[in-house]
Amino acid sequence: MAPGLLDWLLDSDPALRWQVERDLAGVPEGVWRATRARVATEGFGAELLAEQDPDGQWAGGAYFPADFQGDEDGQPWTATTWTLTTLRDWGLDATALAGTAELLAGNSRWEYDDLPYWGGEVDCCINSYTLANGAWLGVDVSVIARWFLDHRLPDGGWNCEWVEGSTRSSFHSTLNVLKGLLYHEAVTGGSDELRAARRSGEEYLLERRLLRSLSTGELVGPWATRFRYPFRWGFSVLNALDYFRAAALHDGVEPDPRLSDAVDVVRAARRPDGSWVQEGRHPGRVWFEVDVPEGDPSRWLTFYGTRVLDWWDRAGGEPSRLGIRGGSSG
Structure with a gap:
């Protein structure tokens, strides 16, 4: 992990901090559980x-x-x-x-x-x-x-x-x-x-390798490679990879090699300092903002991106050679 990146991630709301402590920092269980308990208060x-x-x-x-x-402009997210x-x-x-x-x-x-x-x-x-x-x-x-x-x-x-x-x-x-x-x-x-x-x-x-139309091989849409937090209802390869990570750990299996193209997209989006930037939000009414404006480095996306790549790399997943990044119509 890039120097200072972990400290930056830990300097966050308890809702994120406890997950960073558990999944990236490797702190004792009692520590991250105490932070998690603070989410309610x-x-x-x-x-x-x-x-x-x-x-x-x-x-x-x-x-x-x-x-x-x-x-309204977009779906409200407050109900x-x-x-x-x-x-x-x-x-x-x-x-x-x-x-x-x-x-x-x-x-x-x-x-x-x-x-x-x-x-x-x-x-x-x-x-x-x-x-x-x-x-x-x-x-x-x-x-x-x-x-x-x-x-x-x-x-x-x-x-x-x-x-x-x-x-x-x-x-x-x-x-x-x-x-x-x-x-x-x-x-x-x-x-x-x-x-x-x-x-x-x-x-x-x-x-479909989390990316492509089965019939044409084209990228299914620009939304697949656009990273936004909160994820809401929207598909992105980062959101999907986070699911497949959780499912593999739950099932006790190794990562499926067909995830490699999607992993390549996530890796290519990481900036030299180790962060990922906010690429937009789903429009709509919110109680309050929980992440940064578009174009700024996002702690939430950096957490998810780092966690996914750590899981893949530790399991010996092979990188794709395609270097996919950016949108395409499906």
Whole structure:
């Protein structure tokens, strides 16, 4: 690691610092766990907890704020599902949200067809977040888990536009579903059927090397090689590699060699000082900013990029010779 880079990463909010301590600095478990506990009482995590409504929701809505009229610049990121997902990603202990699951069961309904919150709805990505968040908060979300078995597409992945008749999987939707299935499996143990579904979704992305159209070999789009934090719903090879790292560690397997092209993209984006820069944000209303403006070096992206490359290099992964970087239409 470049001189001073670790100190720079450690000089961060507890939501990031504990992960740097655990995964990059190698500090004793008691140290990083103490930092992780601070997520509930300091910084970003405490700020989000303070915004919770008395009925258990955030911003008065399940996926959209209660006052959302559809005329804003971008998707708002302040409602319940996005806030829960963010807090879970930051490592908040579920005990800090004691009673929230019950409040949401009684008070929160999806904007789609007024469906009950913990039953999920029809969007693959929304259901994936709800599956993971429910497992985190101790809710029985087995109905949602089975939903993914019924809505997997013939090519092995998922697409949120299945309700419009799409029969081809989406990189974005498939990655979000995989992340939800993996988290649910880690908490509950999963099932053979769900593990098979997860592996079919992984194979969908691996066949395309996380980058390319299977039919043309072209890059699927400029978004695949654009790194932005927060990741939100969007696919990037960095977001996907972070998933495959977690899945490989969970499964106790070595990195799949078909990840090498994506690793090459991440490596090429690293600056000489060891950092990665923020390449934009998904537009939309937020409670507060958690990362730097576009063009500035990002601690969050640097953490994810460094962690992915450390995992790959320690496992002896071979670099691609393609040197891919930049956008292309798919």
